[in-house]
Amino acid sequence: xxxxxxxxxxxxxxxxxxxxxxxxxxxxxxxxxxxxxxxxxxxxxxxxxxxxxxxxxxxxxxxxxxxxxxxxxxxxxxxxxxxxxxxxxxxxxxxxxxxxxxxxxxxxxxxxxxxxxxxxxxxxxxxxxxxxxxxxxxxxxxxxxxxxxxxxxxxxxxxxxxxxxxxxxxxxxxx
Amino acid sequence: xxxxxxxxxxxxxxxxxxxxxxxxxxxxxxxxxxxxxxxxxxxxxxxxxxxxxxxxxxxxxxxxxxxxxxxxxxxxxxxxxxxxxxxxxxxxxxxxxxxxxxxxxxxxxxxxxxxxxxxxxxxxxxxxxxxxxxxxxxxxxxxxx
Numbered sequence: 001x002x003x004x005x006x007x008x009x010x011x012x013x014x015x016x017x018x019x020x021x022x023x024x025x026x027x028x029x030x031x032x033x034x035x036x037x038x039x040x041x042x043x044x045x046x047x048x049x050x051x052x053x054x055x056x057x058x059x060x061x062x063x064x065x066x067x068x069x070x071x072x073x074x075x076x077x078x079x080x081x082x083x084x085x086x087x088x089x090x091x092x093x094x095x096x097x098x099x100x101x102x103x104x105x106x107x108x109x110x111x112x113x114x115x116x117x118x119x120x121x122x123x124x125x126x127x128x129x130x131x132x133x134x135x136x137x138x139x140x141x142x143x144x145x146x147x148x149x150x151x152x153x154x155x156x157x158x159x160x161x162x163x164x165x166x167x168x169x170x171x172x173x174x175x
Numbered sequence: 176x177x178x179x180x181x182x183x184x185x186x187x188x189x190x191x192x193x194x195x196x197x198x199x200x201x202x203x204x205x206x207x208x209x210x211x212x213x214x215x216x217x218x219x220x221x222x223x224x225x226x227x228x229x230x231x232x233x234x235x236x237x238x239x240x241x242x243x244x245x246x247x248x249x250x251x252x253x254x255x256x257x258x259x260x261x262x263x264x265x266x267x268x269x270x271x272x273x274x275x276x277x278x279x280x281x282x283x284x285x286x287x288x289x290x291x292x293x294x295x296x297x298x299x300x301x302x303x304x305x306x307x308x309x310x311x312x313x314x315x316x317x318x319x320x
Contacts, residue, residue: 004301030264030266031264032264100237126234127237127241129237130237130238133264135220135221135234136232
C-alpha cells in the first residue's frame with residue numbers, strides 16, 4: 001500500500017484527538033490571573049453591621065474561603081448548606097462577598113437559608129468583585145494567612161471540591 | 176385605542192430592557208464613539224461569545240460602568256485594557272497581545288492553512304506528472320481519483 005494513502009487518515013486522527021480533548025471541558029472555567037498573587041486591597045462595610053468596615057488587612061492572619069454570593073443567585077443556594085456544614089463541623093473560616101445585591105435582600109436570604117459567615121463584605125456596586133475578577137456568582141477564593149490567593153473556584157462548590165481542593169489548601173496540606 | 180397605546184408602551188419598555196446599554200454621559204461625540212469601540216474589543220466573561228457592548232450579563236453592566244468612569248477620569252484605552260487584563264486575564268480581549276504564549280493562537284491557523292496548501296500542491300504535482308507522461312492515450316486520467 002502506498003504510504004501516502006495513510007496521510008489523510010493521520011490528519012483525520014489528529015483532528016479527532018484535538019476535538020475529543022475539548023469534550024466535557026467547561027469553557028467558563030478560565031485560568032484566573034490572580035492565582036499566586038496577593039488579594040487586592042478593598043474596604044467594605046459589614047453586611048450585618050454597616051458601622052463596621054472590613055479591609056484586606058483586617059481579614060488576614062488565618063486562611064479563609066472568600067465566597068461570592070447574592071440573594072438573586074439560585075446556584076448559591078446549592079452550595080450554601082455544604083459550606084455551612086464545613087463551618088459547623090470542620091471549622092472552615094468562611095468570609096462572604098455579598099455581590100451586586102441590596103442589603104435587605106441579602107439579610108432576608110441569610111435569615112431564610114442560615115448564616116455561616118464569619119464576616120460579610122457588602123459590595124452592592126460590584127466594584128470589589130471587579131478587583132477580584134469575579135464574573136458571576138457563586139465564585140470562591142482560597143486565601144492564605146498572608147493574603148495570597150491560592151485557588152479560585154467558579155460555580156457551586158461540591159463536597160468533592162471541598163474535600164479534594166479547598167480544605168487541603170486551607171490546611172496547608174496541598175500547594 | 177388605549178389598548179394599542181398600552182401595547183406600544185410595553186414594546187418600548189421591552190426594547191429598552193433588551194438594549195443593555197446604560198444611559199451614560201460623555202463629554203463629546205468622539206468620547207462616546209471611543210467608548211463604543213472599546214466595548215466591542217472586550218469580551219463578556221459570563222456569556223463568552225458576546226462583547227461587553229452586546230451583553231446583558233450582570234458582570235458586563237458593572238464593567239461598562241467602570242470603563243465609563245475611568246474614561247471620564249482620563250484613562251487611555253490601553254490603560255483600561257491593562258486594568259481589565261490584570262483582573263480577568265487575556266481572555267477579556269478579543270485580540271490579545273502577540274506574545275510567545277499567544278503565538279499558537281495568532282499564527283496557528285495560518286500554519287495549518289500553509290500545511291494544507293503544501294499538501295495540496297504536492298498532491299496535484301504528483302498527479303500531473305504521470306498524466307503528462309501518458310498524455311496521448313489517457314484522456315480519462317482526470318476521473319481517476
